Amino acid sequence: MTDTVGTPRSAAADPARRSDGRRLASAGEAVGDTFQRMDLAQHEQVVFCRDAASGLRAIIAIHNTTLGPAVGGTRMWPYASEEEALIDVLRLSEGMTYKAAVTGLNLGGGKAVIIGDPKRDKSEALLRAHGRFVDSLGGRYVTAEDVGITVQDMEYVYMETPFVTGVASAPGGGGDPSPVTAFGVYHGIKAAAKKVWGSPDLAGRSVAIQGVGSVGGHLAQNLAAEGVRLHVSDIDPARVQRVVQETGATAVAPEEIFGLDVDVFAPCALGAILNDRTIPQLRCRIVAGGANNQLAEHRHGDELMRRGILYAPDFVINAGGLINVYSELQGYDPVAARNRARGIYDTLLAIFERAEADGIPTYQAAERLAEARILEVSRAGRIYTPRHRRPPARFARL
Numbered sequence: 001m002t003d004t005v006g007t008p009r010s011a012a013a014d015p016a017r018r019s020d021g022r023r024l025a026s027a028g029e030a031v032g033d034t035f036q037r038m039d040l041a042q043h044e045q046v047v048f049c050r051d052a053a054s055g056l057r058a059i060i061a062i063h064n065t066t067l068g069p070a071v072g073g074t075r076m077w078p079y080a081s082e083e084e085a086l087i088d089v090l091r092l093s094e095g096m097t098y099k100a101a102v103t104g105l106n107l108g109g110g111k112a113v114i115i116g117d118p119k120r121d122k123s124e125a126l127l128r129a130h131g132r133f134v135d136s137l138g139g140r141y142v143t144a145e146d147v148g149i150t151v152q153d154m155e156y157v158y159m160e161t162p163f164v165t166g167v168a169s170a171p172g173g174g175g176d177p178s179p180v181t182a183f184g185v186y187h188g189i190k191a192a193a194k195k196v197w198g199s200p201d202l203a204g205r206s207v208a209i210q211g212v213g214s215v216g217g218h219l220a221q222n223l224a225a226e227g228v229r230l231h232v233s234d235i236d237p238a239r240v241q242r243v244v245q246e247t248g249a250t251a252v253a254p255e256e257i258f259g260l261d262v263d264v265f266a267p268c269a270l271g272a273i274l275n276d277r278t279i280p281q282l283r284c285r286i287v288a289g290g291a292n293n294q295l296a297e298h299r300h301g302d303e304l305m306r307r308g309i310l311y312a313p314d315f316v317i318n319a320g321g322l323i324n325v326y327s328e329l330q331g332y333d334p335v336a337a338r339n340r341a342r343g344i345y346d347t348l349l350a351i352f353e354r355a356e357a358d359g360i361p362t363y364q365a366a367e368r369l370a371e372a373r374i375l376e377v378s379r380a381g382r383i384y385t386p387r388h389r390r391p392p393a394r395f396a397r398l
């Protein structure tokens with residue numbers, strides 16, 4: 001096995017082990033006990049949290065902290081089993097490591113899941129108990145909102161720990177990150193246009209957006225302002241109606257969105273949306289949208305390449321939300337956050353060039369760049385400085 005910079009290595013010793021892509025991306029791959037699962041993608045730490053009084057059952061996974069504290073949201077979902085929850089948190093935390101690394105942020109990857117139905121089981125006590133467990137990690141893990149957890153919920157978590165982002169009331173809190181996510185996706189679409197048509201100009205181009213919630217809705221506004229012809233679908237008719245009124249978009253039934261004759265397909269709803277059923281329907285030249293985990297399996301990224309469809313890897317193009325969070329940790333500056341999200345344009349262009357040069361799918365090129373950065377930074381970390389590493393005790397008196 002060789003690593004991303006061509007050096008033979010031992011998988012177990014390496015902080016950025018895989019050049020064959022994220023091992024847990026296909027959840028079915030993970031088998032065995034918890035340590036075996038952690039070995040697969042080299043997770044550092046998994047914490048099981050239980051509070052009988054509030055009914056909290058949560059798992060916090062820290063994948064890799066080479067670049068900085070592990071950051072990633074808390075998801076609340078009625079998982080059918082503990083195993084399902086564990087696989088999800090391992091997979092999601094691994095993805096956060098890659099997203100931060102490829103975006104050039106000094107953050108590691110982490111995630112938390114709470115097992116339960118957010119509509120039924122969520123309470124102040126449960127969220128505050130979760131906050132206490134996050135706090136117990138002393139800043140190794142910093143949490144935020146995710147599916148099933150709102151900005152208001154985070155206020156309760158924040159009552160128990162400062163290691164929270166996305167809290168509107170916190171000093172320097174950034175609140176809802178979705179406008180910055182959408183802004184980054186918009187610039188990512190422009191990068192893909194530059195690669196395919198030689199110009200980032202989108203005026204007169206057509207884009208089909210699947211899902212016009214927080215990210216998709218803001219994306220529609222960005223694109224409409226540049227004169228893009230929009231087609232939008234959502235399972236919530238009220239959301240479609242709102243975007244049609246605001247942007248003049250054409251409404252499309254959810255199942256028809258894949259087969260439209262458009263320039264760009266922008267998935268902004270669910271994961272695993274690029275699969276054996278949907279890819280044959282696509283007639284676009286570019287897939288670039290904000291949804292997480294768009295490829296049902298890695299091979300679907302290969303299939304897009306085979307069909308000549310340029311795919312903007314999800315964890316690169318949707319990093320605007322994480323950039324917003326990073327900005328909070330630095331002292332929130334909304335203008336700086338948007339400027340940094342604009343940089344997704346250059347990151348994606350570099351990935352497209354690397355993929356073409358190496359003859360590999362874009363998702364692989366992105367993963368290699370992320371792994372290379374983690375490896376190179378970890379090597380620099382071997383250099384001793386008094387600030388970065390505590391001196392051995394016998395030097396303390398010098």
Ligand code: NAD
Nearest residue numbers: 177178181211213214215234235268269290291292318321
């Ligand atoms: P959201 O819940 O506000 O919006 C999702 C929308 O998709 C909803 O309107 C929903 O009705 C719609 N939808 C669900 N199934 C659909 C289907 N089959 N067809 C059409 N529409 C459907 O969520 P969001 O915050 O906008 O996030 C959207 C995606 O972007 C998610 O995958 C999320 O993980 C990802 N993401 C979000 C952020 C962020 O800042 N919010 C950051 C990074 C990634």
